[in-house]
Amino acid sequence: MNIVFMGTPAFAVPSLEALLKEGYHIVGVVTQPDRPQGRKKVLTPTPVKEAALKHGLPVLQPQRMRSPEAVEELAALKPDLIVTAAYGQILPKAVLDLPKYGCLNVHGSLLPKYRGGAPIQRSIINGEQETGITLMYMAEGLDTGDMIAKSVVPIEDEDTAGSIFEKLSVAGAELLIEQLPLIVDGKAERIPQNDAESTYAPNLSREDERIDWSASSRDIFNRVRGLVPFSGGFTTWDGEVFKVWSVANPSQSGKGAASGQAPGTVLELSPAGIEVKTGDGSVLLTRVQPAGKKAMESSEFIRGGVMKKGTVLS
Numbered sequence: 001m002n003i004v005f006m007g008t009p010a011f012a013v014p015s016l017e018a019l020l021k022e023g024y025h026i027v028g029v030v031t032q033p034d035r036p037q038g039r040k041k042v043l044t045p046t047p048v049k050e051a052a053l054k055h056g057l058p059v060l061q062p063q064r065m066r067s068p069e070a071v072e073e074l075a076a077l078k079p080d081l082i083v084t085a086a087y088g089q090i091l092p093k094a095v096l097d098l099p100k101y102g103c104l105n106v107h108g109s110l111l112p113k114y115r116g117g118a119p120i121q122r123s124i125i126n127g128e129q130e131t132g133i134t135l136m137y138m139a140e141g142l143d144t145g146d147m148i149a150k151s152v153v154p155i156e157d158e159d160t161a162g163s164i165f166e167k168l169s170v171a172g173a174e175l176l177i178e179q180l181p182l183i184v185d186g187k188a189e190r191i192p193q194n195d196a197e198s199t200y201a202p203n204l205s206r207e208d209e210r211i212d213w214s215a216s217s218r219d220i221f222n223r224v225r226g227l228v229p230f231s232g233g234f235t236t237w238d239g240e241v242f243k244v245w246s247v248a249n250p251s252q253s254g255k256g257a258a259s260g261q262a263p264g265t266v267l268e269l270s271p272a273g274i275e276v277k278t279g280d281g282s283v284l285l286t287r288v289q290p291a292g293k294k295a296m297e298s299s300e301f302i303r304g305g306v307m308k309k310g311t312v313l314s
Contacts, residue, residue: 001081003079004079004081004082005082006030007087008086008087012047012087012106012169013051014169014173016052017173022177028057028074029048029049030061030087031046031049032046032061033063060074071095079098080100081104082095083176084138086106088117105137106133106175106176108120108131109123109134110132111147114199115198115200116203118202121226124226125222125226126222128155130154131164133153133171135149137190146193147190147192148179149179149189151174159225161226204227209227209232210235211234211313213263213277213313214264215279217281221247228245229245232244236314240291242291242313244288244289245295261277265313266309266310266311266313271302274302276313
């Protein structure tokens, strides 16, 4: 059986590695084009491309999977099955119709909730207590295809988007390998999604990273950990961006409700962190990044003495 694997970030690598470990025949890997990374804008291959080249697999990197040239190049591989995991482009019908066993997607949410490009981050930001993997058949709509199986993963208070990405990448690989023999034998379930229960998880914007201090302490805690380690949250201090990379669990933070201060006011500076007034209490900022500086523990930042009690973050 000829399998084409399509994926881009580190999330997809365990699924590719699992297919190879189980002896499946990967005839090609499709991933996004190399992109400039870092301040020096160094052209960098995707994690999936790096994994594919390590195993000597042919790699395709079309700018647009919808282009006739890309479809023709993919068809030349004669895939019996296409497996995708966070590829990053919607596949056209011409591609969906190529393999006789269909196109599978390892999706990072419990569908039909959180269809779209940022299901993991959005689930944490929204305070969900669990997420998971849905293995599904792909259709022309955005994450609308029939479901095959799910794997549930709890979201703990200690989790960030980064740790859940890692947990789901492993869970996705395991679910794929578990279900693949059933799919090939025609014995896998095919469960239609209930569109009435669907929610959308669009890619994050700069505005999603902005901290609203009038929100609840719990909402701020969830927002920051849903953005770590990819961007972090941010506020402004003295007219410049002040990034927040870690917030203590609100249950461990000071109350602040009776302070009479406006949301965003720095209530206390201590070795434990920077206590900031919120809409219903306060939170402790434990890792921060002033403009033009590296990220640091709040205790290190406080020792510099540049932020004062009563400062208002906006």
